[in-house]
Amino acid sequence: MEQTSLFDEPKYEPLAYRMRPRNLDEFVGQEHLVGNGKILRKMIDSDNVSSMIFWGPPGVGKTTLARIIAHETKADFITFSAVTSGIKEIKKVMEDADNNKKLGIKTILFIDEIHRFNKAQQDAFLPFVEKGAIILIGATTENPSFEINNALLSRCRTFVLKELSVENVLSLLKKAITDERGFGKSKIEILDNDLKFIAIFANGDARSALTTLDMIVTNSDIDKNGTICITRDNIESILSKKTLLYDKDGEEHYNIISALHKSMRNSDPDAAIYWLARMLEGGEDPLYIARRIIRFASEDIGLADTNALNVAINVYQACHFIGMPECNVHLAEAVIYMSIAPKSNACDIAYMNAKKDALDTIAEPVPLQIRNAPTKLMQNLGYGQGYKFAHDYENKLTNMDCLPTTLKGKVYYQPTTQGNEIKFKQRLEQIKKWKSDNKNI
Numbered sequence: 001m002e003q004t005s006l007f008d009e010p011k012y013e014p015l016a017y018r019m020r021p022r023n024l025d026e027f028v029g030q031e032h033l034v035g036n037g038k039i040l041r042k043m044i045d046s047d048n049v050s051s052m053i054f055w056g057p058p059g060v061g062k063t064t065l066a067r068i069i070a071h072e073t074k075a076d077f078i079t080f081s082a083v084t085s086g087i088k089e090i091k092k093v094m095e096d097a098d099n100n101k102k103l104g105i106k107t108i109l110f111i112d113e114i115h116r117f118n119k120a121q122q123d124a125f126l127p128f129v130e131k132g133a134i135i136l137i138g139a140t141t142e143n144p145s146f147e148i149n150n151a152l153l154s155r156c157r158t159f160v161l162k163e164l165s166v167e168n169v170l171s172l173l174k175k176a177i178t179d180e181r182g183f184g185k186s187k188i189e190i191l192d193n194d195l196k197f198i199a200i201f202a203n204g205d206a207r208s209a210l211t212t213l214d215m216i217v218t219n220s221d222i223d224k225n226g227t228i229c230i231t232r233d234n235i236e237s238i239l240s241k242k243t244l245l246y247d248k249d250g251e252e253h254y255n256i257i258s259a260l261h262k263s264m265r266n267s268d269p270d271a272a273i274y275w276l277a278r279m280l281e282g283g284e285d286p287l288y289i290a291r292r293i294i295r296f297a298s299e300d301i302g303l304a305d306t307n308a309l310n311v312a313i314n315v316y317q318a319c320h321f322i323g324m325p326e327c328n329v330h331l332a333e334a335v336i337y338m339s340i341a342p343k344s345n346a347c348d349i350a351y352m353n354a355k356k357d358a359l360d361t362i363a364e365p366v367p368l369q370i371r372n373a374p375t376k377l378m379q380n381l382g383y384g385q386g387y388k389f390a391h392d393y394e395n396k397l398t399n400m401d402c403l404p405t406t407l408k409g410k411v412y413y414q415p416t417t418q419g420n421e422i423k424f425k426q427r428l429e430q431i432k433k434w435k436s437d438n439k440n441i
Contacts, residue, residue, distance in 0.1 A: 015214035016207045018181045019172070021064055023072070028206070029061060029168045030161055040159060047073050051129050051136040053114070053144050053153070056161030059205030062139035065161075066110040075106035075135065090124045098133040107134050114138030115147035122149045129155050143320075163204030163285070170199040172206050173213055183217055183228075190230040197232070201239060203283045212239065253284075257292060260335065265300050269339035276335050277328075286327050290316035293334050304344035304419035311337050342419025350413040357407060364404040388441075399435050 021027040024034055024041065033040040043049050049069055054062040070077035078093060097107035109125075111117065128134045129152065136156060140147060144158055173195050176182035198216070202209035216238050220230045256279055263271035279289060290312070297312040315334040319327040373383035388398035401408060415425035 016210040019176050029164045044072050051156040053156045053158045054139045054161055055144055057163050059207035060161045066137045070108045075108045078109050080111045087124055094128045101133050109134045109136050111138045115140045115142040122152050166199050169202050169209045187227040189227050194232055264338045267339055269336045272335040272339045280328055286319045286324050290319045299348045300343055301341050302344045302347035303424050304342040304421040308341050344416045344418045344421050346415050354412045370402055397434055399441055
């Protein structure tokens with residue numbers, strides 16, 4: 001029995017801990033997995049849970065969901081730390097779980113940040129997962145394909161947990177204010193817009209949102225009636241952050257990504273950097289911005305600078321590896337590069353024009369000369385007849401038609417004279433001249 005002292009202070013439990021959902025009805029978000037009729041909900045309701053990996057950003061409910069599963073399925077729940085658990089400790093727990101299985105007791109082993117376990121530690125779980133001595137639930141913020149052993153990963157089902165929406169987080173904050181486990185016994189005065197600001201600031205992380213609310217309530221003034229009065233100044237003081245007019249789920253989200261895109265297109269690096277900062281400091285997901293830059297690299301630059309796409313993809317990888325706030329400089333590098341690179345939308349125009357014709361001629365047959373003929377019947381039907389293998393010709397060029405008959409002579413790609421694309425334009429003109437001069441080849 002633990003002894004206490006007269007001088008011991010009551011233990012304070014953080015708000016995020018007190019408000020942790022106790023069952024699926026209290027769980028917020030991940031409707032694609034635990035909504036009525038969804039796959040994980042069915043597995044839990046039927047008590048047919050197998051080993052699985054939860055992959056998602058911080059604060060979206062990975063640990064909470066594992067605890068709910070253990071409670072709903074009446075299983076022993078054991079947690080492991082990748083930092084403090086060694087091989088010897090792992091094997092001891094595995095053996096205990098194996099013995100418990102013989103007594104009809106299920107064991108759920110939850111490993112937070114499973115990607116931090118080394119190969120030997122991960123291998124120690126394998127035999128026990130294989131024979132069903134344990135149900136392994138691993139949680140990770142990293143791509144399991146790269147961070148978890150293939151042998152272990154193949155024995156687990158991977159579920160992707162999504163970032164919580166502003167509405168999800170807002171509902172948690174409202175509940176924390178009214179629920180007795182939270183601040184339900186206190187009188188709190190806060191505007192809905194200010195509560196939404198806290199939800200936006202949390203960037204989809206429920207734990208961060210509740211921790212922030214905890215700090216704000218604890219450090220706000222109490223009036224003579226005992227009401228805790230929370231103002232925007234209180235919030236900004238606690239967060240050391242001024243409000244930016246930016247809502248990731250609203251119109252301003254689309255306005256600002258449009259401003260970033262058009263600033264880069266207009267070769268204005270200063271404006272592009274400004275809009276980038278507005279998005280990042282407003283809580284935007286850096287990977288979303290990186291994906292838009294990848295699109296821009298081909299849509300607005302294309303063959304004018306073929307390295308633009310390399311830069312964009314490399315920056316996306318950098319953002320994935322290190323996250324915010326460190327990846328802000330990588331995104332800055334990308335938007336500056338895209339802004340000053342030569343511009344061409346010839347690839348985008350070529351595809352859109354080809355798409356229109358493709359939809360209008362969806363039933364047009366592939367010309368016989370460029371069809372494969374792997375069987376005798378297909379050869380007899382004329383498949384492949386008249387095909388000219390370009391490598392057999394001196395200039396690696398022929399005049400064989402590759403478009404459907406109705407589209408013969410159609411031109412989609414029209415290169416500009418910007419940057420490297422002038423080289424592609426010159427090469428294409430040479431090809432067309434050769435074909436005009438050698439119509440019989």
